[in-house]
Amino acid sequence: MKLYLKPGSCAMAAHIALEEAELTYEIETVDLATKQTASGEDYLTINPNGYVPALVLDDGEVMTEAVAILLYIANQAPEAEMAPSPGSKAYFELLSHLVFITTELHKNFSPFFKPNSGDTWRAIAQKNLNARLSLMNKHLASRDYVAGERFSVADAYLFTVLSWSRVVHVSLSPWPHLQRFVAHIAERESVQRAMQAEGLK
Numbered sequence: 001m002k003l004y005l006k007p008g009s010c011a012m013a014a015h016i017a018l019e020e021a022e023l024t025y026e027i028e029t030v031d032l033a034t035k036q037t038a039s040g041e042d043y044l045t046i047n048p049n050g051y052v053p054a055l056v057l058d059d060g061e062v063m064t065e066a067v068a069i070l071l072y073i074a075n076q077a078p079e080a081e082m083a084p085s086p087g088s089k090a091y092f093e094l095l096s097h098l099v100f101i102t103t104e105l106h107k108n109f110s111p112f113f114k115p116n117s118g119d120t121w122r123a124i125a126q127k128n129l130n131a132r133l134s135l136m137n138k139h140l141a142s143r144d145y146v147a148g149e150r151f152s153v154a155d156a157y158l159f160t161v162l163s164w165s166r167v168v169h170v171s172l173s174p175w176p177h178l179q180r181f182v183a184h185i186a187e188r189e190s191v192q193r194a195m196q197a198e199g200l201k
């Protein structure tokens with residue numbers, strides 16, 4: 001498998017999951033401004049949407065969208081137990097958290113990365129983030145992981161999204177349980193390896 005990524009982006013969640021899964025894979029970085037991969041390919045021929053992540057499977061098929069890629073990786077490595085059995089109630093609970101992270105958290109960080117997003121969009125996104133992060137903080141008050149009793153792909157995704165707070169100066173200080181979560185997940189070897197490989201350490 002080959003994961004196309006930009007260091008520190010949402011694709012890092014898939015990178016962490018691949019490390020947890022101990023699957024054989026390679027990575028290639030994408031310049032999102034020029035849509036060129038590090039080896040000079042036109043990234044739009046791989047993902048016509050032009051965004052990361054994209055995962056090229058061993059049969060050559062290309063999978064896109066972070067949530068699908070995360071669940072695919074979890075499914076490829078059942079022994080890593082990064083997702084409950086597909087079809088179980090716990091599986092849909094995990095899916096609910098993944099959709100929340102991608103639509104309510106990830107997408108509300110987006111305007112802070114776009115220089116031309118404007119004050120209005122940023123103010124709406126900040127208000128949304130405050131409300132959603134407060135709820136996630138409450139959710140994590142009595143637990144170490146987003147879903148269930150062990151590390152799942154939702155933790156890889158939430159960790160990645162929360163790590164942007166430092167980059168875009170959205171302070172996590174009002175939410176101590178989110179801060180504890182980030183510090184806890186950052187200790188995992190998979191996270192350390194992925195961040196090292198992406199040049200973030």
Ligand SMILES: N[C@@H](CCC(=O)N[C@@H](CS)C(=O)NCC(=O)O)C(=O)O
Binds near residue numbers: 051053065066067102
């Ligand atoms: N719906 C996509 C969104 C992915 C996304 O937002 N990727 C960002 C990085 S975190 C990106 O590549 N942005 C560059 C662009 O949209 O051109 C998914 O969930 O995978």
